[in-house]
Amino acid sequence: MKTVIIKYNAGNIRSVTFALERIGIEPIITDDIAEMSTADKVIFPGVGEASSAMNYLREKKLDIVIRELKQPVLGICLGMQLMCTSSEEGDTKCLGVFNQKIKLFKSTESKVPQIGWNTIFDLKTDLFKGIKENEYQYCVHSYYAEMGENTIATTNYDLNYSSALRKNNFYGVQFHPEKSGVVGETILQNFIKL
Amino acid sequence: MLAKRIIPCLDIKDGRTVKGINFENIRDAGDPVELARMYAKAGADELVFLDITATNEKRKTLTELVTRIAKQINIPFTVGGGISSIVDVSALLNAGADKISINSAAIKNPQLIKNLAEQFGSQCIVLAIDTKFENNNWFVYLNGGRIKTDLKAVEWAIEGAKLGAGEILLTSMNNDGTKNGFAIDITKQISEAVNIPVIASGGAGTMEHFKNIFINGKADAALAASVFHFKEIEVIELKKYLSSKNISIRL
Numbered sequence A: 001m002k003t004v005i006i007k008y009n010a011g012n013i014r015s016v017t018f019a020l021e022r023i024g025i026e027p028i029i030t031d032d033i034a035e036m037s038t039a040d041k042v043i044f045p046g047v048g049e050a051s052s053a054m055n056y057l058r059e060k061k062l063d064i065v066i067r068e069l070k071q072p073v074l075g076i077c078l079g080m081q082l083m084c085t086s087s088e089e090g091d092t093k094c095l096g097v098f099n100q101k102i103k104l105f106k107s108t109e110s111k112v113p114q115i116g117w118n119t120i121f122d123l124k125t126d127l128f129k130g131i132k133e134n135e136y137q138y139c140v141h142s143y144y145a146e147m148g149e150n151t152i153a154t155t156n157y158d159l160n161y162s163s164a165l166r167k168n169n170f171y172g173v174q175f176h177p178e179k180s181g182v183v184g185e186t187i188l189q190n191f192i193k194l
Numbered sequence B: 001m002l003a004k005r006i007i008p009c010l011d012i013k014d015g016r017t018v019k020g021i022n023f024e025n026i027r028d029a030g031d032p033v034e035l036a037r038m039y040a041k042a043g044a045d046e047l048v049f050l051d052i053t054a055t056n057e058k059r060k061t062l063t064e065l066v067t068r069i070a071k072q073i074n075i076p077f078t079v080g081g082g083i084s085s086i087v088d089v090s091a092l093l094n095a096g097a098d099k100i101s102i103n104s105a106a107i108k109n110p111q112l113i114k115n116l117a118e119q120f121g122s123q124c125i126v127l128a129i130d131t132k133f134e135n136n137n138w139f140v141y142l143n144g145g146r147i148k149t150d151l152k153a154v155e156w157a158i159e160g161a162k163l164g165a166g167e168i169l170l171t172s173m174n175n176d177g178t179k180n181g182f183a184i185d186i187t188k189q190i191s192e193a194v195n196i197p198v199i200a201s202g203g204a205g206t207m208e209h210f211k212n213i214f215i216n217g218k219a220d221a222a223l224a225a226s227v228f229h230f231k232e233i234e235v236i237e238l239k240k241y242l243s244s245k246n247i248s249i250r251l
Helices: A013-022 A033-037 A050-059 A062-067 A078-082 A181-193 B032-042 B056-072 B086-095 B104-108 B111-120 B153-163 B184-193 B207-215 B235-244
Strands: A003-006 A028-030 A041-044 A073-076 A101-104 A114-120 A135-141 A143-145 A151-157 A159-167 A170-173 B005-013 B047-051 B077-080 B099-102 B125-134 B137-142 B147-152 B167-172 B198-201 B221-224
Touching: A003 A013, A003 A033, A013 A181, A013 B056, A028 A033, A033 A062, A041 A078, A041 A181, A050 A062, A050 A078, A073 A078, A078 A143, A078 A170, A114 A151, A114 A159, A135 A181, A143 A159, B005 B032, B005 B198, B005 B235, B032 B047, B032 B056, B032 B235, B047 B056, B056 B077, B056 B086, B077 B125, B086 B099, B086 B111, B099 B104, B099 B111, B104 B111, B104 B137, B111 B125, B111 B153, B125 B153, B137 B153, B147 B153, B153 B167, B153 B184, B167 B184, B184 B198, B184 B207, B207 B221, B207 B235
Parallel strands: A003 A028, A003 A041, A041 A073, A073 A170, B005 B047, B005 B221, B047 B077, B077 B099, B099 B125, B125 B167, B167 B198, B198 B221
Antiparallel strands: A101 A143, A114 A135, A151 A159, A159 A170, B125 B137, B137 B147
């Protein structure tokens, strides 16, 4: 099993690495195209800002590479958002793997960013195998993916948004499984087993 | 629904936990990693590590410790204490901390908040405010509560949020150590004045105090140290109690 974490200018690569190590996976952190295309699983992490991250990906031609990956790919947080069509953050055109747009929370009721543990429900696909409805996952974000045909998990923060997406071999989660206790580790394990 | 968070705080000196922490079931109560692991297992939503190491040369111990924690703990954690520059923050985040908290350095140079938020993102910048009620006002203190400033807590919180802080960690010096409950009024004022989460700290003595700070004080999270360390309150029992009071809690 060869698991690659895509190396780019976004945070949390370390915490994703540590979480994988806790479940017995030794990931390769790389931006090398050959390494990526021969991987069994690819993880696209990210904490940061959308437009500068997209600029970096384009410079390194990683935008094209990611779109063409054939093995299971998991985007986490900003990684998932960058796999959508566009983001209101920095008015950014994204990779367009998923059909969703990324919007800013404009709540008057709740605080922005959303920071803390929130529930995930309407769970679909084997990514959530063995996960009960309404389990909590850790979230830190100001932008969200709209609901749509790619939605495989939903979370409510004043409104319902996609907390996970899937299209073909591409998966994305808005929350941080690498920081979400045993349940989060199960989701990572499920992805590795896909 | 977003859950209210329960956050145990561990004081660290030279890489070891301080205060007479008394635990039977762990091998080394002085090892922050052991304690952190126990709290994560017990249902803590996050952890805060406050470094009270006085000297800079001991700082390396802290970054090594942060990496050990990050490798073994599967919940988010914040590191604070004496952080004063972008270099400090960069080292701690690279070591694996999820967030850092700044206090005195931000008071001396508010622009630091903005610079940190731009470089690392607001989500990892916690503004810690130590405040004391005197002469009818909540004043901000620096250097661990030793030096009074002219800043008022509400105004400083609003400015900090505007500069890019992602959360406020509010400690009431009047309440800290009393076990008579959190400071409800100032927590509520700040929570309503800013649009970022507020973590209440100082004064936890009973489970009811936590209920009150969430319901009446509008806190998004509550932090405590000794009531957890001395097992006067068990995290899991506290969370069950709060849940039974219709507070949104991760069980």
